[in-house]
Amino acid sequence: MTGLVARLERLLFAHRAVVLIVAVVLTVLMTFAAAQLRISAGFEKMLPQHHEYIETFEKYRNELFDANRVVIVVRARHGELWTEQNLRTLLQVTDAVTYLDGVNRGSVMSLWTPNVFYNEITEDGFRSEPLISGTITPDALTPDVINEIRHRVIAGGYGGLLVSKDGAGGLVVAELNEIDPHSGEPLDYIALAHALEDKIRKPFENADVEIQIIGFSKVVGDIADGASGVLVFCGIALLLTALAVFWYCRSWTLTLLPVGCSLVSLIWQFGTLHLLGFGLDPLAILVPFLVFAIGVSHGVQQINFITRQIAAGDDSQAAARASFSGLLIPGSLALATALVSFVTMMLVPIPMIRELALTASIGVGYKIATNLVLLPIAASYFRFTQDYAARALARREQRSVLMQKIARVAEPRNAVLVTLLTLGVFAAAVVLSHGRHIGSLQPGAAELRPDARYNLDSVSVAEHFDIGLDWLTVVVEAPPESCENSDLFRYVDEFGWEMSREPGVVSVESAATMAKLYNAGFNEGQLKMAAIPRDGRTLGYILHQFQQSRGIRNGDCSVLAVNLYLADHKATTIKNIVAKVKEFRSAHPFEGATLRLASGNVGVEAATNEVLEESELPMMLYVYAAILILVFLAYRDWRAMIACCLPLTVATFIGYAFMKACDIGLTISTLPVMVLAVGVGVDYAFYIYNRLQWHLAHGLDIVKAFEQALSETGVATVFTAITLSVGVATWSFSALKFQADMGKLLTFMFMVNMLMAITALPAFAVVLERLFPRRKPVRVPGLMQH
Known part of the structure; x- marks a missing residue:
C-alpha cells in the first residue's frame, strides 16, 4: 500500500499540469450537460417493487380507483353550493379539469359528469339517469331545477361524496395517466401542477368561491416551486461554509480550493446524471448538497494538513504532496465507506430511492478525484509567505490548547469513565428510539409545512367529505x-x-x-331492509342495477x-x-375468498413504510460490515474496527432517539440523512485514527499518541462539524418541512458524530489497548512520514 501511494504521488505530481487541464476540460463539458438537467418526478417510481400491496394495486389497477388522482373542490366562501353561480363554476371547473393534459377524461367525476347517476324506484322498477340531465345548461338553473338537483344529491347518497357534508362544496375528481396514450411521453407532474394553478385555481377562485386542490401532482409541483427556496438556503449554507473556512485558514486561496473542488464534483455529478438519462427528483434535490457537505469535510482535512506542513516550514508543493500521501488512504477509506452506504440504498426496492442512491453514489465517487487528488495538486501551484507560515503556526498552537484538554479523555482513568458513560448513553438511546415511526407523522403532505396551502386544503377536504385523497382499498378475491x-x-x-x-x-x-342501500330502496326505503338479501337471485338482481x-x-x-x-x-x-x-x-x-392488501394511495404508502422498515436494518448491517472490512484491510487490527465503529453506532441510535423526540419519521427524505451521518462519522473516525497510528508507529504510548492526533486533526474535525452544522441549521427556516427536518437532523448528527469521534473513540481505543496490549508493531497504511 505504501509503495502504491508513493508511485501515485510521483506520477500525479510529475504531470500536475496535465491533471489540471483534463479536469478543466471535463468540467467545461460537464457544465454543458449539467445545464440540461431538469427536475423530474413520477408516481410510478414511488411504488415499491415486488411488494404484496403493490402487486394487488397493479393487478386490479384498471378495475379499482387509481391511487394517482387529483381532487378539486369548489367551495362557497359564504352560504352553500346551491346557487346558479356556484353550480356554473363547478361545471366550468369540471370541463377545465377534463381537458388538462395528463387527465384520464373518462375518469372525471362531479355532479355534472354523465357517469354519476341518480337512481330511484318507480312503478316500473329502478330508473337510473344522470344526476344532472344532459339537457340542463347553466342558463336553465332556475331555483326549481337547483332544488331538484339538491334533492337528487341527498336521495342518491352523494352527500359527503360529491358534495360536502355542510353543503358548501362540490368535488371534482380525476385519475391521471402516467404515460400519455398518444405521444407515449411520461406525464410532466410539475407542468400539470402549474396548469392546476393557472387553469383551475386562478381563473375560478374569487371572493365568492374557493378552489381547493390536492393530489400527488400538486404536492410535487409545490415542492418543485419551493426548490428556489431550497437553493437559496443551500447558497446561504455554502457562503457560511466558505466564510468559516476562511476564518480557519485565513487564506482566500485555501478557502476557494475545498469549496471549488466540491463544486467541480457537483458539476460532474449533474452532468453525469443528464448523460445517463436521469432528472433530479424534487424530493432528492437536497442530496447533492449532502454530498457537497462530505466534500467540504474532506477538503478541510486537506487544508488542515497543508497549513500544518507550511507552518512546519515546507513549501507549497511539498506540503501538497505530504497532504496527498498522508490523507489518500484515510480519505479513500472514508469516501469508500460513504459510497458503500449510498450504494446499499439500492437494496430498497423503491425506484425513487434507487435513483436517489445513484445520484449520491456518483457524487461521492467523484469526491475521490476532486478532493483527494485535484485539491492538493491545485494547491501545489500557490505560494505562501513565511509570514503566513508563522501566523499559521501560531494559530495552530492556540487552537491546540482546547484539543489538549479534550485529549485528557485518553488518560486511562478518564477513558474508563467515558467508555462506561458512552455505553450508558448507548443503552438509553436504544430504549428511547424504540417505537420510532416509519413514514409521515402529519396529515396532508409531510414535505410541506402544516400551514401550507396544500395541507390546509387537505384538512378541509378531510373534514367536509367522507372521501378524499386518503383511502385504502382491500380487495376480496372470490x-x-x-x-x-x-x-x-x-x-x-x-x-x-x-x-x-x-x-x-x-x-x-x-x-x-351498495347492495344494502338498493335492497332498502326495493322495499320502499324501509331501514330494516338495509341488509344483504338472503336469496342469491335477489342479490344478483340488485347488483345488476x-x-x-x-x-x-x-x-x-x-x-x-x-x-x-x-x-x-x-x-x-x-x-x-x-x-x-x-x-x-x-x-x-x-x-x-381471500382478503388482499391493498390499493389506494394509503396502500401505496403502507407498502412504502413497510419496505423502509424492512430494508433499514439489513442496509445498516451491510454498511457497518463494509466499514469493518475496510478498517481491517487498512489497519489489520480488530481494535481499530471496534474503536471506529462503536462510536458510530452510538451516534446512529442517538439520532434515532432524536427523530422520535422531534416527531421526524423515517421517510424517503430522511433516509439519506441517516446514511450520510454514517459517512461523515466515518470521516472523523478515520482521520483521527490515522494520525493515532502514525504516532504509535513512532514510539509514543497511546495516551500521548492521542494527544498529538487530536491536536493535529481534532481542530479540523470540530471546525468541520460546527461549520456544516451552522450552514444546515439555516434550513430550519425553509418553507419546505422536509428540508427543515433534514436541517435539524443533519445539524444534530454532525455534532453528535463529532463528539463521539473526539471523546468516545479515544476512550474506546485506550481501554482496548489496556485490556489487550499490542504484541506486534503498529501497521501504518500509506505514507505517514510527513
Missing part, C-alpha cells in the same frame, strides 16, 4: 360468478362494519354497502373492493388500519 353468493357479501359487509369502527376510518364503501361498478366490483363479482376512506395518512393511522385488516383476515377466514 370465485367467478359470485354475484349471487349472499354469504360472501355478508362476509364483506361484516368486514366493512368492523373496519368502520376503527379510529381514523371516516367511511366505508363496498358492493355490500348498479350503473357504475368500477372501483367497487368487476362484472362477475370475482373482485370486490372495500374502500376505507381515512381521516389522514399518518404512519400511526396506516399502521393501525393495516394491522386490523390482517387481524380480521387471520381471525375470520372465508372459504374460497
